[in-house]
Amino acid sequence: MKTTDVTARLASFGGAKWDVHLTARKRIAAGEDIVEMTIGEPDVPVPPELMEQAVTSMRAGRTGYSDGRGELNLRQALAERYSATRGRSFEPDNFLCFPGTQTALFAAMMGVAQQGDEVLVGDPMYATYEGVVAATGADLVPVPLTPENGFRMQADDVAARITPRTTALLLTSPHNPTGAILGRDDLLALCKLAKAHDFWIISDEVYEQMVFEGAEFVSPLTLSDYADRVIAVSSISKSHASPGFRSGWCVGSKAFCDALLPYSETMLFGNQPFIADMTELAVREGSSVAAGMSARFSRRAGLLADRLQAETALEVHRPEAGMFAMINVAPIGMNGDDYAWDLLDHGVAVMPGSAFSASLTSWVRVALTIDDAAFEIALARLISHANSKTQEVA
Template sequence: MRTTSITQRLAGLGGAKWDLHLAARERLERGEQIIEMTIGEPDVPLPGVMAEAATRALEAGRTQYSDGRGESGLRRALAEHYTARRRREFDGDHVLCFPGTQTALYAVMQGVAEAGDEVLVGDPLYATYEGVIRATGATMVPVPLRPEHGFRIQAEDIAARITDKTRAILLNTPHNPTGAILQPQDVKAVAELALKHDIWIISDEVYEDLVFEGHAFLSPLSLPEIADRSIAVSSISKSHAAPGMRSGWAIGPKAFMEALLPVSETMLFGNQPFIADMTEQAVRQGSPVAQGMRARFARRAHYLADRLEAETALRVHRPEAGMFALVDVSPLGMDCDTFAWALLEQGGVAVMPGSSFGDCMRDWVRLALTIDDAEMTQAVDRISEFARTRSAAAE
């Protein structure tokens, strides 16, 4: 069978990263008592007001072909939203709408890199980043995110990897899987490098509304000096508990969005009008569920860390935002894959091995904080017992 080079570039980047998650799902379907802490599914359903908005739009016949840029009302709402948050002026021509952050990121990457180019991205990284970079023909260049720096990307590590082939830096703040937030000095240092070397900054900001109390977020879009080279992507998937609705966007320089429009229209020609109407209302009214998720995820992260660090040799990186916590399993003398599969087999808890997120995560596993409090207590009981048993066996 003959296939194209893109299929070869993306070979091995699909479902293999999720083998443990899929194995856990199969066990659940067989009736086994598995606690699933693998994926970042919001812990609340789609808010009723959003479902009602989508239904109203459907009943009003909003199922025709869409505007290729995205529906004008949604683009205006996003422009006003970003103008208020970033303290810079945006209008609808700064925005393109897509079915989710993933599609937006894929399109944006097609607009900044191609074969022979390089794109820098922090390691660990969200599982699909390598694919969206490789799909362009460009090479992904990992930049280590070190625990001693709170997993925040460091300008000197970026600078050491910039070459004449570098076209973009892909940032993710707040970060998945680490829950780290870039500090203002971090963002400004990256901006200086982008200016010096004439490269793009692409910022995945899907967890912006899930920043925990006591922490703050700064977007590269807030810096006027890099306005002509910074692009943000985001969606309502996390902030509004609407991952299945697939509604996202890219926002950045008008000239870039104009150039990217034919790519977007060739891919999908806008997003569904009834979902766009729902998203416009969501953006204008704000999320009715984000505050509750922030509080619950922060509380569960502290509970997880406090108990595991008191009861076991495991150590937890305490997140500043998002839906996940990282656990260092190296004190047990195990790598992430060995730990994760053994925990599933012996403890009935499914977690993501760090190897799914990059080479820098071989000592870590990622745990979703999206299970309810009762399940969280049970999961920590099981993980703690598993870790103590392994420690005792090693003595």
Template sequence: MKFAAITERLAGLGGAKWEIHNKARALGRQGRDIIELTIGEPDVPTPETLVTAAIDALARHRTGYSSGEGEPGLRAALAERYSQRNGRPITPDQVMCFPGTQTSLYAVMTGLVQSGDEVLVGDPMYATYEGVIRATGAKMVPVPLRPEHGFRMQASDIESRITPQSRVIFLNTPHNPTGSILTADDIKAIGALAIKHDLWIISDEVYEDLIFDGKPFTSPLSLPELADRVIVASSISKSHAAPGFRSGWCIGPQAFTTALLPLAETMLFGNQPFIADMTEQAIRDGSPVARGMCQRFAKRAQHLEKRLTTDTALTVHQPDAGMFALINVSATGMNGAEYALHLLEHGGVAVMPGASFGASLTNWVRVALTVDDTAFDSACDRIIQHAHALQMETA
């Protein structure tokens, strides 16, 4: 039997990138004591106010069909939020709602590119980006995010890779897995390239509310000169500790949302009204948990760097936002994949190989900052002990 070409384009993606995480879960089921630092799951439950809002909406029988664009109340709330944030008017007609950022990005990318087109995206990148691009038939063009630039995408690196087939610059700020934030100057330089070469800009901003204290944030949506070419995607998954509700959106030019509507209707014809009502409340009230998560994640990242720098040859990249830190493991003589497997089997700590996020992180691993302080400190102990054991083996 034959399958569609999309299955070949996506072969080897998806679950294959999470091999270490799945192995850690299997070992845990066998009774092994494993500390998981693989997935970016919020370290607090969804706020009770939002759970209650969803239940109340269910009680009001908000379970009928929705508009393909999303519920009017939610779209209005998002338009108000983004108008205030960006200092220019955003209308509800520029908003479309989807089940989570992932679905939003899939729809947006499908609406912008096709076979023969090219998408410029930072390397490293979130693990699903390659699939979102390749699903359309377009070619992914990695743009290296260099440690010496704080893992921030540089306009010069983008420009050297632009061809006549280029259609989209795909940004993620704040960035997963590096925790870097594009500066206002970065955004202006990238925006100038987009104008010069008539490119779209997609900006995944799901970590916007998890920026550590004192760090500024600029969205390309705030630049009036980019108004006709920027699409922002986000959700409440991280900001409101509500990943299981699958509630996201995109904001873009009205001409784009109008063109995308038939695709959205073909995919799922709107998200669930009771979840939309809960999300509207979340947007209007703001997050009661984001600030606490920011403080804890920043503290754990600093703790990780202090302990590993003091007691091992491993080096830690300090994030400015998000739920993760990166460790350079090249001092062990292993690449990130080899190290992650060895640490899991001999140290009882599960981390993500950097190569799961792109070739430029071959010698790195990603560490989630989302377990409680006691477990995180125990994980640091195990990483240090494991490093000492490796050093003795090679002495």
């Protein structure tokens, strides 16, 4: 039987990027001693106060159908939080609630892009972005993010790729996989381009609260002159160590949210009321775990960079935020895919850079989310493996 064009467009964006991770999981389940550093699971459980709120709400009967926009109590909490942090006023109708950032991003992209359009995306990019753009029928236009520029998007690189078909620019700051953060001047230059050429900016801000000491997060939503063309997506998955609850949102102008609402309601019709109550508490009270995670991830990133660069030929890009660090494996004569598979046989699982971009074929992404004892074991194995490969090349 024939399936639709969208299934064909997405056929190459399935699970193959996660082969190393899935193989590692199978081998760990079979009893092998492998340290898993592939995906960004928080290193702490869901805060107990959030669990208790979810259970209390379920027992109180908050298990029925939701408002199609998302529960009003949650949208009110989001409006108050964003008004306090973005320097301008937001109302509940500036928000739509979704199960996680991924769904919010998918819906937002479906609201601004279609067949014949082009969407500019920083390259490297999170593994699902290609599929999100392809689902709309639009063409993805990569904008290079280079190590020389700290993996920060450059306005000149964007300007060189704008065409009459450009309909949106997808930003990720803090960035996955590199941990780079766009500053206010960076965002202002990009927003000026968006206004001059009349395209949308979609900002994935899920790592907003995972910023390391000395760095600062800035949202394009703070640039009030460009507010009507900025859409942001986020969730409690990272900041509140709650990825399994799938609770996220989209924020934009009321006109955009009104236009997207019928699509959202057709897809899922709001979020679960008991999860909305839990998320309201998370939004109002802030995170009891984000600061600790950020401090640990920053410390582990520093330790990784210091040790590998002192004791091996490997090169580490120091992140400013997030859950990951990038390692350039070219100095030991390997590409990222071969390195990841070879390293798996030496007891450490990492993600090949090619999962995020063809430009990262010499890199791997390392999760900083494992506990300190496992991290020390992984470091020792990384150093031993790299030095053995260096000797082979010599």
